[in-house]
Amino acid sequence: MRILMFSGYSHPSHHRKAELLADAPDVDLVHILQPGNGKETGRHASANGQRTYQVYVLPVRSLGKPGDPHRTIHWPPRFGLSTFKPDLIHCEHEQEGLMAVEVAIARQWAAPGVPLILYSWQNILRRRGWLVRQASAFTLRSAQHIICASHEGVSVLTRQGYRGSSGVQPLFGLDTRFFQPRPNPERRAQLNLANCVVGYVGRLVPEKGVDLLVQAVARVEAPLQALIIGSGPEGPRLQALARDLGIEARCRFTEAVSYDAVPDYLSLMDILVLPSRTTSNWKEQYGRVLVEAMACKVAVVGSSSGAIPEVIGQAGCIFPEGEAAALARVLGELAGAPADRSALAERGYQRAVQNYTVERLAADILELWRRLRQP
Numbered sequence: 519m520r521i522l523m524f525s526g527y528s529h530p531s532h533h534r535k536a537e538l539l540a541d542a543p544d545v546d547l548v549h550i551l552q553p554g555n556g557k558e559t560g561r562h563a564s565a566n567g568q569r570t571y572q573v574y575v576l577p578v579r580s581l582g583k584p585g586d587p588h589r590t591i592h593w594p595p596r597f598g599l600s601t602f603k604p605d606l607i608h609c610e611h612e613q614e615g616l617m618a619v620e621v622a623i624a625r626q627w628a629a630p631g632v633p634l635i636l637y638s639w640q641n642i643l644r645r646r647g648w649l650v651r652q653a654s655a656f657t658l659r660s661a662q663h664i665i666c667a668s669h670e671g672v673s674v675l676t677r678q679g680y681r682g683s684s685g686v687q688p689l690f691g692l693d694t695r696f697f698q699p700r701p702n703p704e705r706r707a708q709l710n711l712a713n714c715v716v717g718y719v720g721r722l723v724p725e726k727g728v729d730l731l732v733q734a735v736a737r738v739e740a741p742l743q744a745l746i747i748g749s750g751p752e753g754p755r756l757q758a759l760a761r762d763l764g765i766e767a768r769c770r771f772t773e774a775v776s777y778d779a780v781p782d783y784l785s786l787m788d789i790l791v792l793p794s795r796t797t798s799n800w801k802e803q804y805g806r807v808l809v810e811a812m813a814c815k816v817a818v819v820g821s822s823s824g825a826i827p828e829v830i831g832q833a834g835c836i837f838p839e840g841e842a843a844a845l846a847r848v849l850g851e852l853a854g855a856p857a858d859r860s861a862l863a864e865r866g867y868q869r870a871v872q873n874y875t876v877e878r879l880a881a882d883i884l885e886l887w888r889r890l891r892q893p
Contacts, residue, residue, distance in 0.1 A: 519544050519891055522597070522604040524611060524621055526552040526578075526587075530777055531693040531876050533557060538880035540564035540571035545884070547571040548602055552578045552592065574598075581616065588615040588650075595620055599628035606633045606887055610689060613638045613664060614646070614654035622660035633662040633890045637689060639803045641670035641824055643677055654678065662890060665689075667803045668825035685886070690806055691876025696778055697813040699867075700785040709770065709786070713741040714853040717787035717816075719780060719807050722750030725800055727793035727821060730842045732756055734793075736763040737846035740853040747783050749774040780807075784814040788859055789852055794823040795839050802826050808834070809874045812866030817859045819848055833866040 521539075525532065533556060540547045541564045551557055553575055561570045576596065582589030607625055611617035613636040625634050636657060646654070658664075658680045665687050666672050672684050706712070716735065718728055728746060735744045746756065746769065753771065760769040775783060784790065790811035794802040802824035811818050812833060820826035821839035830836060835852070837844040852859050872878075 519606065519887065520546045520602060520604045521548070521887060522599070522602060522607045523547060523549045524607070524609040524617070525549070526555055526611070526617075527689070528554060528556045529690055530556070530696075531690050534565070534693050534876050535691055535880050535883075536571065537563070537565040538877060539883060540569055541566050542884055543569075545887070548598070548604070549573045550592070550597065551575050552590075587617070588612060591616050591620050595624060597621070597624050597628075599624055604629060604632055605891055606635070608635045608883075608887070610637045612640075613657045613661070614640070614650055616653070618657045619653045622657050626660065634660055635663045635665065635886070635890070636661045637665045637667075638671050638675060639667050639689075640674050641668050641803055642799060642801060643674050644799045658682075663886065665886075668828055670824065671803075687879060687882055688804055688806070688809075688874060690804075691879035692809050692813055692870055692874045693876050694813060694871065697781050697784075697810045697870075699815040700781055702782065702785055705782070706786055711743055711745065711770075711786060713743050714789070714856075714859075715743050715745050715787045716789040716791055716849055716853075717745040717747065717784070718791055718793070719747040719783065719811075720792070722746075722748045722752040722756060724752060725795060725797050726752075727795040727823075727839070728752060728756055729759055730793040730795070730821075730840065730845055731791050732759050732763065732765070732769065733842035734845040734849055735768060736765045737843065738850045738853060740850055742768065742849060742853050744769040745772070745783070745787060746770070747772045747775060747780075780810065781814055784811050784816055787811070787816050788856075789817045789819055789849065791845070791849075792818070792820045792826060793837075793839075793845060794821050794826065796823045805829050809870050812863075812870035813874075815863040815867045817852060817862035818866055819845070819852070821845075830866075831869055833869040834862055 557573050559575045576592045579593040580590050609621045663683045760766045792805050818834035823839045835848050
């Protein structure tokens with residue numbers, strides 16, 4: 519089964535997924551990436567080291583704002599469809615972006631009839647211009663299957679007129695080689711984190727709602743400390759907010775850390791909060807840090823925005839998005855109930871390792887490939 523796979527992500531777990539897929543004895547994998555993704559053109563070892571897969575790093579060109587994934591294309595588009603003759607094309611670019619359009623056109627010309635899989639993050643049917651609507655309509659007609667980040671994404675596809683098959687899978691799997699419980703009481707003591715620690719890891723931007731977390735901490739009477747890890751334009755405002763609320767001493771801000779350091783910081787926390795808020799054109803599409811925290815046996819709390827309740831399930835607490843008082847009530851209850859925190863942490867851990875590992879993701883993709891290849 520010859521698979522041509524397109525993606526452009528630099529996330530380490532994404533490369534791990536490709537390595538695991540290449541382990542399959544019935545798969546001949548060619549992975550096309552873009553510069554800056556952490557791989558080089560050439561043969562690479564599969565996860566078990568017994569097989570290899572081919573990587574091609576193709577240059578890209580932006581047709582709009584630099585870095586806009588929706589307006590970026592491979593250029594020149596040397597995909598090798600006519601020589602490799604794939605049995606299936608797996609394209610993990612957004613279904614309404616130009617890269618997906620480019621791949622769909624190449625498949626139509628050089629490999630007609632070959633099943634095409636696309637990916638969609640969209641969980642809001644946004645107002646779009648005529649060209650974007652036409653591009654999306656073309657890719658929806660071209661795809662035999664579309665993987666969505668959430669069930670809301672499937673609903674959005676249906677509202678756009680898509681009638682093909684679809685499913686829900688995260689794009690990034692949980693790499694348990696990194697994300698596992700790493701208790702470090704010495705490090706907690708060194709950082710003077712003696713009380714219940716509530717934390718956040720991610721971008722410091724308005725839609726992530728970190729200001730709600732700071733406000734909630736200020737409302738909680740129980741001893742509670744906040745550990746906020748990340749970088750972004752909201753950083754100075756959040757630190758000023760902590761000062762204005764009189765909780766500067768209870769809030770520790772740390773710049774964004776490397777991927778392999780994230781588990782160490784998560785393991786310093788008793789509770790991880792993802793307080794995202796929905797905007798006119800965005801709501802939480804997945805919330806990868808929730809799964810990572812659960813794998814580290816940290817209790818998780820999330821807002822009701824987008825896919826967060828779907829990811830957490832019954833393994834954590836949900837509060838109405840935008841409501842700092844509601845978040846404060848949840849944190850106050852958990853701060854005074856270590857046994858409840860431990861129970862949530864255990865449920866979250868079981869949910870993460872059973873449903874979100876990169877091994878589970880690769881197995882689900884292999885099952886999909888084999889199903890689409892059946893006559």
